[in-house]
Amino acid sequence: MVSDPEYAVHAELNVMVETRDGTRLATDVYRPADPDTGEPIDDPKPALLDRTPYGKRGRMERHGEWYAERGYVVAIQDCRGRFDSEGEYYIFVDEPEDGYDTVEWLADRDYCDGQVGTIGTSYGAWVQNALATQDPPSLEAMFVNQGAADGRKATFRHNGAFELRWLCWAFTLGGGFAKRALEDPDVQQRLANVDVRDVLENGPVQPGQSPLRHIPDYEEWAFDIMTQGSASDELWQEPGVNFETYYDQSADVPTVYAGAWYDSYTKATCDNFEALSERKDSDHFLLMGPWTHGWNSYPLPSWNKSYSGELEFGEDCLQDYQETRLRFFDHYLKGKETWADQPTVQYFQMGTGDGSRTRNGRLFHGGEWRSDEAWPLPDTEFRTYYVHDDGTLSTDEPTVEDAATSYEFDPRDPVPTVGGNCSSYITYEQRDENLIEYPLSERKLQDITGRGGFDQRTRPDTLGAEPPYGPLEERNDVLVFRTPPLEQDLEIAGPIRVRVYGSTDGPDTDFTAKLIDEHPPSEEFPNGFAVNCCDSICRGRYRGYRDEPDPLEPGEVYEFEMEPYPTANVFREGHRIRLDLSSSNYPRYDVNHNTGGPLYGDREYRVATNTVHHDATYPTHVELPVQPR
Known part of the structure; x- marks a missing residue:
C-alpha cells in the first residue's frame, strides 16, 4: 500500500538557500505535521525537491501539501533569477550547481532523513538532469517527466x-x-x-x-x-544544457524517465533512458503515454488527457500522475513494495481504434498499454521502406537509375505546422484591459501550432496558411510517398530513421520528413484522415550531425539524416503508411533562407530548387521499428 494522507502540513515559506557563489534561492518547505497540533513532527522523513521557473506557489504549493500529508518533506524552489530568488537568469546554465547545493542543503536539515528525491516536469525535468550531472551524495531517486538530453541535437x-x-x-x-x-x-x-x-x-x-x-x-x-x-x-557544452556529454559521471540512482508520444521531449526522454539504463547499476524505467506536453493540474487525477489534438485514445490511456510518483518514491525512499511489479518499459501502443468520430468530433485512434524489458524493444525488426518515382513507398529497393523529384522551396511561403511534438508555441490572449484590471498571471495562453495528432490540412487558425485551406499534400513543395493499402495491421514501436538523398542549387537548405498514418475515407471522415505520427528536419550545413557548419555545393547529392521522434502506432489494415518530404515545417522550426547566411537574423531570402533522389544509387528511405504480430 502507498503512503496514506495521515499528516497535517506545516509550511515554512521563502526559506533562503545560499548557494556556493552566495546567491540565495527562495524555497518553500512543506513538512508533515501532527494532525492535532499542527506542529511539524520530529521524526525525520525523506525529502522531495522540485525546482521551477514558474513560481513556487499556486499549483506547486498544492503538490507540496499532497506529499507532505503522506510523510515526505517537500522543498519547492524558485530557480535563480526567477520570482523570489536572487541572481541573474540565463536559461539552464546555473541549474547544475544550484540543484546540487539545494539537494545537500535539504539533506542536512534535521527534519530530513538524509535521502532526497527529485520531481518535476519540462523545465523541472531539465533541472533534475542538470543537478544529476554533479552527482550529489544525498540524491537517491529521480522522477524525470518530459525533459531534455542534448539541447543542441534536439529541443533547443x-x-x-x-x-x-x-x-x-x-x-x-x-x-x-x-x-x-x-x-x-x-x-x-x-x-x-x-x-x-x-x-x-x-x-x-x-x-x-x-x-x-x-x-x-x-x-x-x-x-x-x-x-x-x-x-x-x-x-x-554546459552540463545544464547538454546532459549526454556528462552521462558517465552523472548520478547512479533509481530513475523514471516519463514522457509522451506527442511531447516536445519524446526523443530526449527515450535517449536518456536508453543510454543511462545501460551505463548505470540502479533501476531505470521508461514510461511513455500518448499524451502531449505537460499533465493535468491538481486535483485532477488523470495523467494528462484521453486525447491529443484531434485524436481520442479512450480512458484506458489515463494514469494517476501523483499516485505513480508516490508508488515510485515509497519503494525507493521508504522501502515499500509499491514499485516491485513495475515493468522496465511501459508504453501506450496507439492506433488500435476503429477510426470512428467521437461525440466531440475527434477521430477515435485508440490504443492499449504494453510493456517490455528494454528500449528499443528487443524483438524489433527495423524494416526499410523506400520511396519510388511513381510516389509509392515500399520495401522494394529502387532499381532505376537517375530518378529524382524537384520542387521550389520559397522561404517566404513555408509549409505550415499542423500539430505534432509541439509545446510553448503560445501567445497571451490580446485584451484591452491593462495589467491592473487583468493580471498577466490570469490571462489565457493561446496555442499557435496545435499539439498532438491532427489531420494534416490547414484551417483558418493555421499560422501562415491562406485560403483556400486544404491538405498539406496538395502543396507543390511537399513530396508524398505512400504504400498501397495495407493487407494486414502493421505495428511499430521505437525510434524512426529517415535518409533523404538530396541536392539543392544553393549553399544551404533544409529537408524535412513527416511520418503519417493515412486513414481511408469513411462515412464519418469522407476525405480520410492523415494522422501525423512524428517529424524531423535536417539543416544542410549541419548534415550528419556535424559539429561545425559545412556549406553545400550546388548540385551535389548529400545524405540528409533525420530522426523523427520515436512513436508507437498500429497502421491498421486498409490504412497507408505515408512519408511527406519537404524543406520547412513552420513555426515548429525556423525557416532556412537558403542563402548560407546567418543561422538566424538573415535579411535575405532565396528561392531554392531542391531535389530528392530516389534511385538505385541514392535510395531515399524511412526505417520503421516493426514489432511482431
Missing part, C-alpha cells in the same frame, strides 16, 4: 535548425515573469501586448528591436540559442 535546436518555441517562451512564460518585468509594470505591459504570432510572421527578430530589449539577460540567451549552432560554442 534540432539537427541544425532552431525550435522557435523558445522565442515564443521568451516573450510569454519566460520574459513575462522575468525579474525586470515583475519589478516594472511598464515592461510587463509591453510583453503582455505582444502577439507572438505577429512576431513570428514579421521576423526574424533583431537585437534591440523588440520588447525583449527591456529584459537584456533574456534577449542575450534567446539570441545565443538562435544564432549559435556549432558544438564548439560554449553554450552547448
Whole structure:
C-alpha cells in the first residue's frame, strides 16, 4: 500500500538557500505535521525537491501539501533569477550547481532523513538532469517527466535548425515573469501586448528591436540559442544544457524517465533512458503515454488527457500522475513494495481504434498499454521502406537509375505546422484591459501550432496558411510517398530513421520528413484522415550531425539524416503508411533562407530548387521499428 494522507502540513515559506557563489534561492518547505497540533513532527522523513521557473506557489504549493500529508518533506524552489530568488537568469546554465547545493542543503536539515528525491516536469525535468550531472551524495531517486538530453541535437535546436518555441517562451512564460518585468509594470505591459504570432510572421527578430530589449539577460540567451549552432560554442557544452556529454559521471540512482508520444521531449526522454539504463547499476524505467506536453493540474487525477489534438485514445490511456510518483518514491525512499511489479518499459501502443468520430468530433485512434524489458524493444525488426518515382513507398529497393523529384522551396511561403511534438508555441490572449484590471498571471495562453495528432490540412487558425485551406499534400513543395493499402495491421514501436538523398542549387537548405498514418475515407471522415505520427528536419550545413557548419555545393547529392521522434502506432489494415518530404515545417522550426547566411537574423531570402533522389544509387528511405504480430 502507498503512503496514506495521515499528516497535517506545516509550511515554512521563502526559506533562503545560499548557494556556493552566495546567491540565495527562495524555497518553500512543506513538512508533515501532527494532525492535532499542527506542529511539524520530529521524526525525520525523506525529502522531495522540485525546482521551477514558474513560481513556487499556486499549483506547486498544492503538490507540496499532497506529499507532505503522506510523510515526505517537500522543498519547492524558485530557480535563480526567477520570482523570489536572487541572481541573474540565463536559461539552464546555473541549474547544475544550484540543484546540487539545494539537494545537500535539504539533506542536512534535521527534519530530513538524509535521502532526497527529485520531481518535476519540462523545465523541472531539465533541472533534475542538470543537478544529476554533479552527482550529489544525498540524491537517491529521480522522477524525470518530459525533459531534455542534448539541447543542441534536439529541443533547443534540432539537427541544425532552431525550435522557435523558445522565442515564443521568451516573450510569454519566460520574459513575462522575468525579474525586470515583475519589478516594472511598464515592461510587463509591453510583453503582455505582444502577439507572438505577429512576431513570428514579421521576423526574424533583431537585437534591440523588440520588447525583449527591456529584459537584456533574456534577449542575450534567446539570441545565443538562435544564432549559435556549432558544438564548439560554449553554450552547448554546459552540463545544464547538454546532459549526454556528462552521462558517465552523472548520478547512479533509481530513475523514471516519463514522457509522451506527442511531447516536445519524446526523443530526449527515450535517449536518456536508453543510454543511462545501460551505463548505470540502479533501476531505470521508461514510461511513455500518448499524451502531449505537460499533465493535468491538481486535483485532477488523470495523467494528462484521453486525447491529443484531434485524436481520442479512450480512458484506458489515463494514469494517476501523483499516485505513480508516490508508488515510485515509497519503494525507493521508504522501502515499500509499491514499485516491485513495475515493468522496465511501459508504453501506450496507439492506433488500435476503429477510426470512428467521437461525440466531440475527434477521430477515435485508440490504443492499449504494453510493456517490455528494454528500449528499443528487443524483438524489433527495423524494416526499410523506400520511396519510388511513381510516389509509392515500399520495401522494394529502387532499381532505376537517375530518378529524382524537384520542387521550389520559397522561404517566404513555408509549409505550415499542423500539430505534432509541439509545446510553448503560445501567445497571451490580446485584451484591452491593462495589467491592473487583468493580471498577466490570469490571462489565457493561446496555442499557435496545435499539439498532438491532427489531420494534416490547414484551417483558418493555421499560422501562415491562406485560403483556400486544404491538405498539406496538395502543396507543390511537399513530396508524398505512400504504400498501397495495407493487407494486414502493421505495428511499430521505437525510434524512426529517415535518409533523404538530396541536392539543392544553393549553399544551404533544409529537408524535412513527416511520418503519417493515412486513414481511408469513411462515412464519418469522407476525405480520410492523415494522422501525423512524428517529424524531423535536417539543416544542410549541419548534415550528419556535424559539429561545425559545412556549406553545400550546388548540385551535389548529400545524405540528409533525420530522426523523427520515436512513436508507437498500429497502421491498421486498409490504412497507408505515408512519408511527406519537404524543406520547412513552420513555426515548429525556423525557416532556412537558403542563402548560407546567418543561422538566424538573415535579411535575405532565396528561392531554392531542391531535389530528392530516389534511385538505385541514392535510395531515399524511412526505417520503421516493426514489432511482431
